[in-house]
Amino acid sequence: MENKLIEEKAKEIRREIIKMLGEAKSGHPGGSLSGADIIAALYYKEMKLDPSNPKWEDRDRFVMSKGHAAPLLYSVLALKGYFDIDILKTLRKTGSILQGHPDMNKVPGVEMSTGSLGQGFSTAVGMALSFKIYSKENRVYALLGDGECQEGIVWEAAMSAAHYNLDNLVAILDNNGLQIDGKCSEVMCLGSLQNKWKSFGFHVIEIDGHNIEQIIKALDEARTIKDKPTLILAKTIKGKGVSFMEDRAEWHGAAPNMDQVALALEELK
Amino acid sequence: MEQIATRDAYGKALKELGLNNNDVIVLDADLSKSTKTADFKKVNPKHFINIGIAEQNLMGVAAGIAATGKIPFASTFAMFATGRAFEIIRNSIAYPKLNVKIVATHSGVTVGEDGGSHAAIEDISLMRSVPNMTVIVPADGVETGKVIQKIVEYKGPVYVRLGRSKVPVIYDDSYEFEIGKFSTLKRGSDVTIIACGIMVSKALEAAEILNVKGIKAEVINASTIKPFDDKALLESVKKTKCVVSVEEHNIYGGLGSAVAEVLGRNFPAPLEMVGVMDVFGESGAPEELLEKFKLTPSEIVNKVELVIKRK
The missing domain is CATH 3.40.50.970 (Thiamin diphosphate (ThDP)-binding fold, Pyr/PP domains)
Incomplete structure (x- = not known):
């Protein structure tokens, strides 16, 4: 798919995020919007998938390690045809397949149940390791938050991914700089994420996480790296695409009301 | 052995x-x-x-x-x-x-x-x-x-x-394990001793001592703690009318608790527990520690005598 079209898809994903959170009246818009361009590039260009056969053995795997960005994952899965798009309206409602955080046994296309931070990345390492052991070509992608990197298990998992030379694993860090309680640098400073991941044995690529061309180039580069995993450090803006949500921690976990939904959708036309 | x-x-x-x-x-x-x-x-x-x-x-x-x-x-x-x-x-x-x-x-x-x-x-x-x-x-x-x-x-x-x-070793190779099924190692009618893990052999030893005292104990190995074999426990207790649970684990939340839950819901009967009495372990030789924490055949015997009186 052409970059222009992927950009359109990212906008479409953002619209669905806003609509679904407006209906749900709770959820996480900020970190869902910041990852929309990355997800669009993964699902419309990078990954080997077959939405009509979600369990296809040769498919690549995506793990939403920052599980609170469930609306982002649900949007792209619905748009890709994994399930009926009308189901998005049921997000977070009793009886819905769309739980507040992704459930792999309820939603076609969800590869791992996530939500408790850091664990998704560890499971992604397990998937990649399994594919290596059985000499499979499947690639594994995980989307992490920067705040999520405060979890110790992230670094345990990083250590093991490098130790086992998992060049079939790509971690993408949605580096939007904010977490619920405020700026990551003020809540618990992460220092240099680039240096940290490098010293843990990753090939690190720094990009603008809203630039489709850069995202795709980085994913291509990751395919050429042998014997080590790749970390794409994607600088993003929390709430990207909706002016009144951009770069504001208070939109981490608050849903827009109907007026705000209308305003946001106008901006995302 | x-x-x-x-x-x-x-x-x-x-x-x-x-x-x-x-x-x-x-x-x-x-x-x-x-x-x-x-x-x-x-x-x-x-x-x-x-x-x-x-x-x-x-x-x-x-x-x-x-x-x-x-x-x-x-x-x-x-x-x-x-x-x-x-x-x-x-x-x-x-x-x-x-x-x-x-x-x-x-x-x-x-x-x-x-x-x-x-x-x-x-x-x-x-x-x-x-x-x-x-x-x-x-x-x-x-x-x-x-x-x-x-x-x-x-x-x-x-x-x-x-x-x-x-x-x-208490089983021979002919033993067939099934998930969710207890195995009854000894039949008896006076008390049910239900044990798991390393305490099963201690329960069997206790049953021998009790036998000499004229008390016929039924010994059940509860190797699957979950799903719990309610049926096997209840069948035994309906016959014996009292139970002693035995485990190398805190008495809170382990086998004894599982037994109490099943009895309470289905067939209330006197229950005594042999286990770690809500304290932490400590250093020592394993057999000495079993003595120290009262995870012994003689403690099982004590609890059996106690529970039978409560019938």
């Missing part, structure tokens, strides 16, 4: 799997010589993963491997498996119902010289409280081998509790 540690039986069972089952992957967290997963590594090094001293990642990686359709066995000491990595087991293994076999060794006070920091007395309680989790505590080396064979066929998360020290 022949003695073998359940962890040694685990190593032997794994070795067989390493040679015969290409879907099995074994993971450890730097304790492979103690947990005996090193025995698997010897025969199938390509399918062995050392995660290093990182139990949370041990469980997360195992979950990921299970998500690719393979059968991971994750091993470390019971303390670190169920304590440190509890929430990863809960959220990344049990919640998605992934096919991970958590086989933990060095449970209970018989961890011995390492002391209280390493003696898991809460693991049954922790694992039993998690939905989707199956909890198994084999009584001897033979049963351990049978359990490992069965859980490979079963699809879903399982916690198996093994010990460090040698225990008497």
